[in-house]
Amino acid sequence: MTARPFTVTVVQHLAFEDLGSFEPVLRERGHAIEVLQAGVDDVGSAIRQAECLVVLGGPIGVYETEAYPFVVDEIEALRERLSARRPTLGICLGAQLMAAALGARVYPGGHKEIGWGALQLTPAGQASPLRHLDGVPVLHWHGDTFDLPDGCELLASTELYERQAFSLGPKVLGLQCHPEAEARRFERWLIGHAGELASAGIDVRALREQARESGPELEQAAQRMLLSWLNGLGDAGAPAH
Numbered sequence: 001m002t003a004r005p006f007t008v009t010v011v012q013h014l015a016f017e018d019l020g021s022f023e024p025v026l027r028e029r030g031h032a033i034e035v036l037q038a039g040v041d042d043v044g045s046a047i048r049q050a051e052c053l054v055v056l057g058g059p060i061g062v063y064e065t066e067a068y069p070f071v072v073d074e075i076e077a078l079r080e081r082l083s084a085r086r087p088t089l090g091i092c093l094g095a096q097l098m099a100a101a102l103g104a105r106v107y108p109g110g111h112k113e114i115g116w117g118a119l120q121l122t123p124a125g126q127a128s129p130l131r132h133l134d135g136v137p138v139l140h141w142h143g144d145t146f147d148l149p150d151g152c153e154l155l156a157s158t159e160l161y162e163r164q165a166f167s168l169g170p171k172v173l174g175l176q177c178h179p180e181a182e183a184r185r186f187e188r189w190l191i192g193h194a195g196e197l198a199s200a201g202i203d204v205r206a207l208r209e210q211a212r213e214s215g216p217e218l219e220q221a222a223q224r225m226l227l228s229w230l231n232g233l234g235d236a237g238a239p240a241h
Contacts, residue, residue, distance in 0.1 A: 005029065005030035005031050005032070006031060006032075006051040006052055007031065007032040007033075007034055007050070007051050007052070008026055008031050008032070008033050008034070008050075008051070008052045008053075008054060009034045009036065009046050009047075009049075009050035009051070009052070009053050009054070010033060010034065010035045010036065010053075010054045010055075010056065011036055011038055011043050011046070011047065011053070011054070011055045011056060011074070011094070012035055012036065012037055012038065012056050013037075013038045013039075013056060013057065013058025013059075013060065013093055014056075014057065014058045014059065014192070015192075016185070016188035016189060016192050017056050017057045017058060017092075017178075017189075018035075018056065018180075019033070019054065019056070019180060020178075020180035020181055020182045020185070021179075021180055021181070021182050021218075021219040021222050021223055022054070022180045022222070022223070022226050024223075025223045025226050025227060025230075026226075029227075029230065031052070034046075038058070038070055038074065039068065039070045043070070043073065043074060043077070044073040044074065044076065044077040045077075047074065047077035047078055047081055048077050048080055048081060050081075050086075051087070052087040052088075052089075052233065053081065053086070053087065053088045053089070054088075054089045054090075054091070054094070055074070055078070055088070055089070055090045055091070055093070055094030055095075055097055055098065056091050056092070056093070056094055057091050057092030057093045057094060057141070057178065058092075058093045059093075059193070059196065060093065061096075061106070061108070061144055062075070062093070062096045062097055062099075062100045062106040062144070062146075063106060063107065071097070074097050075097055075100050075101045076101075078097055078098055078100075078101035079101040079102075081101075082098065082101055082102055082168065082172060085168060085169050085171055085172060086171065086172075087171045087172075087233050088171070088172050088173070089173050089174075089175075089229065090173070090174040090175065091175050091177075091178060091179075091180060092141065092142055092175070092176060092177070092178060094174070095146075095165075095166075095174030095175050095176050096144060096146050096176075098149075098172070098174045099146035099147070099148075099149050099166070099174060100146070102149030102150070102151075102152065102168070103149060103150060104146050104147040104148065104149040104150075105146065105147045106144060106145070106146040106147075107144065107145065107146070108143060108144055108145075109142075109143055109144055109145035109160075109161060110143075111143065111160065112142075112143045112196075112200045112202070113140045113141075113142055113143070113158065113160045113161055114140060114141050114142075114196075114197070114200065114202055114207070115139075115140060115202075115206075115207060115210060116137040116138065116139055116140070116207075116210040116211070116213075116214045116218075117137055117138070117140060117158060118133075118134075118135055118136060118137050118138070119133055119134075119138060119156040119157070119158060119164055119165070119177065120156060120157045120158060120159075121133075121134055121155065121156050122153075122154050122155055122156065122157070124153040124154065124155055124167070125154075125155035125156045125165065128153075128155050128167060128173075129173070129225045129226070129228035129229040129232070130155050130156055130165055130225060131225075131228075132221050132222075132224040132225040132228060133156075133179060133218075133221050133222065133225055136214075136217055136218055136221040137210070137213075137214035137217070137218065138177045138178065138179050138181075138218055138222075139177060139178040139179075139181040139211075139218070140158065140176075140177050140178070141178055141189070141193070142161075142176060145161050145163060145176070146163055146176075147163070148163055148166055149166065149168070151168060152166040152167060152168045152174075153166060153167050153168075154166055155167055156177075161176065163176065164176045164177055165177070170232045170233070171232070171233055173229055179218060179221070179222035179225060180222060181211075181215065181218065182215065182219060183211045183212060183214075183215020183216060183218075183219070184215075186207075186208070186211040186215065187208070190204050190207060190208060
């Protein structure tokens, strides 16, 4: 079933970690896009009321609630939303917030996973929208990880981190990786995360070359993945009454 046009509410934590290659797909399908800034806008209300929600990435930790108290509001709102299984897509920090809202532990993983590499899909992953990413290098950029929330299916892993993607039915999808990344705008990531890359001893030139090699293929595969997820929503984006 093709999802009817609805408003997609986007919670953004960092300016250059945006919808990326997902945005043209949403616009071509006629979906309106509303972008809110975490820590600035009232994202708690937006999370609760959104027809369809996308929570994007960022460099903070879910557990850093004293430094970033708005995280508490995000988690509480997501807890209500996910209990109703309303359409929600989380990317990196977004997936970690979803895991926390579902009662799972989110914690530092002990090492950085930054760079491009393929996912290892589980059987459930092969049957999910992630099948479009099978064998395609995706962007990884995180140091935190999470336990698999109760009732969720594990969809993908990597050698460094077992829990890379999970689902809770067809409408709730959490992705630790960044399938939305665009090669043509990847330089923003390298500039914005310059301090992290330097402290981790990661070669910026190598990341740039990986983006050039893998970015175009990822953009096409990621857009197919998003379309598959949207098609699975049907009219599920309709607001609750």
